[in-house]
Amino acid sequence: MTPDSYDSSERFTLDDRLPVDHLERALREDVQRGLAERPRWLPPKWFYDARGSELFEEITRLPEYYPTRAEQEILVRRAPEIADLSRAASLAELGSGSSRKTRLLLDALTERGTLLTYAPQDVSPSALREAGEALCLDYPSLHVRATVADFEQEIVLPDTPGPRLLAFLGSTIGNLDRDERAGFYARLRRRMSGDDQLLLGADLVKDPQVLVRAYDDSRGVTAAFNRNVLAVLNRELGADFDPDAFAHRAVWDAQHERIEMHLVAEAEQNVKIPALDLRLDFAAGESVRTEISCKFRRESLEEELGRAGFTVREWWTDGPGRFALLLVVPSR
Numbered sequence: 001m002t003p004d005s006y007d008s009s010e011r012f013t014l015d016d017r018l019p020v021d022h023l024e025r026a027l028r029e030d031v032q033r034g035l036a037e038r039p040r041w042l043p044p045k046w047f048y049d050a051r052g053s054e055l056f057e058e059i060t061r062l063p064e065y066y067p068t069r070a071e072q073e074i075l076v077r078r079a080p081e082i083a084d085l086s087r088a089a090s091l092a093e094l095g096s097g098s099s100r101k102t103r104l105l106l107d108a109l110t111e112r113g114t115l116l117t118y119a120p121q122d123v124s125p126s127a128l129r130e131a132g133e134a135l136c137l138d139y140p141s142l143h144v145r146a147t148v149a150d151f152e153q154e155i156v157l158p159d160t161p162g163p164r165l166l167a168f169l170g171s172t173i174g175n176l177d178r179d180e181r182a183g184f185y186a187r188l189r190r191r192m193s194g195d196d197q198l199l200l201g202a203d204l205v206k207d208p209q210v211l212v213r214a215y216d217d218s219r220g221v222t223a224a225f226n227r228n229v230l231a232v233l234n235r236e237l238g239a240d241f242d243p244d245a246f247a248h249r250a251v252w253d254a255q256h257e258r259i260e261m262h263l264v265a266e267a268e269q270n271v272k273i274p275a276l277d278l279r280l281d282f283a284a285g286e287s288v289r290t291e292i293s294c295k296f297r298r299e300s301l302e303e304e305l306g307r308a309g310f311t312v313r314e315w316w317t318d319g320p321g322r323f324a325l326l327l328v329v330p331s332r
Helices: 022-036 050-060 067-086 102-112 125-138 178-191 208-214 221-237 298-307
Strands: 012-016 090-094 117-122 143-148 164-168 197-203 246-253 258-265 269-273 278-282 287-294 310-317 323-330
Touching: 012 125, 022 221, 022 278, 050 221, 067 102, 067 197, 067 310, 067 323, 090 102, 102 117, 102 125, 102 164, 117 125, 125 143, 178 298, 208 246, 208 258, 221 246, 221 258, 221 287, 298 310, 298 323
Parallel strands: 012 143, 090 117, 090 164, 117 143, 164 197
Antiparallel strands: 197 323, 246 258, 258 287, 269 278, 310 323
């Protein structure tokens, strides 16, 4: 039987490595730790329930939100070159979601004739299954080896023929602070072999007004996206947050060169989270930081990667120089 004649069900596998209660336990731990500290914080991964994912897709189409379009522009222009340089037989992706942008890489690698396997990793089994089954239909010779795992704890690369290309797109790396990035690079370096390569998306430092507008759009979609995390806590933990009692705020932290998103209590209020036996008292004006999005400069990012044992092989940007894609290899 030729690869083209395989039934798509034979070419798609889903390996779920997370315990059944992983997300519930992780949410409880993050909320207990982050909301009990001063200043309060939550990790941005809890934005993405079904409603949050819909809102983020809407954000990517807003005129103020440039990163998705800028990265797409680079991929449209550079995907054939990436395919030629990587010669990847396996394409892995962290935080793959719908795998929409990845199709540009799949097309280029398929055209070059090297690609055998696509290995997406995400915490959502439903997103992996939906995307994987669609890809099997659209790419008749492709094998999809999906893994349900949390890249903040485990990086899974396919045990398939190399060279392997690992994609980490969308400047998700910017959601990690400097210490978290160092831990991520260390885990990644241990998993990569000498002929593997990393394709890394990184949003670049630019006019702070442009950055703030990208995270505080005129239509209020990002504000709704930000407040949605409180709806997640209400539903999953029985909390009694009033999302409308919190204002959305996006600020530029010049010292750390990052955008921060906050939810700011508009009046003094008390919140109960029964699942955690937790009571929170908010003063008027007190905030919860819900996201950091670090922005990068070429010299400092290359130095950071160098300290972690990587060498930047190629650096591409969109036309206005707003966003970068890096092709990175383990240092010899």
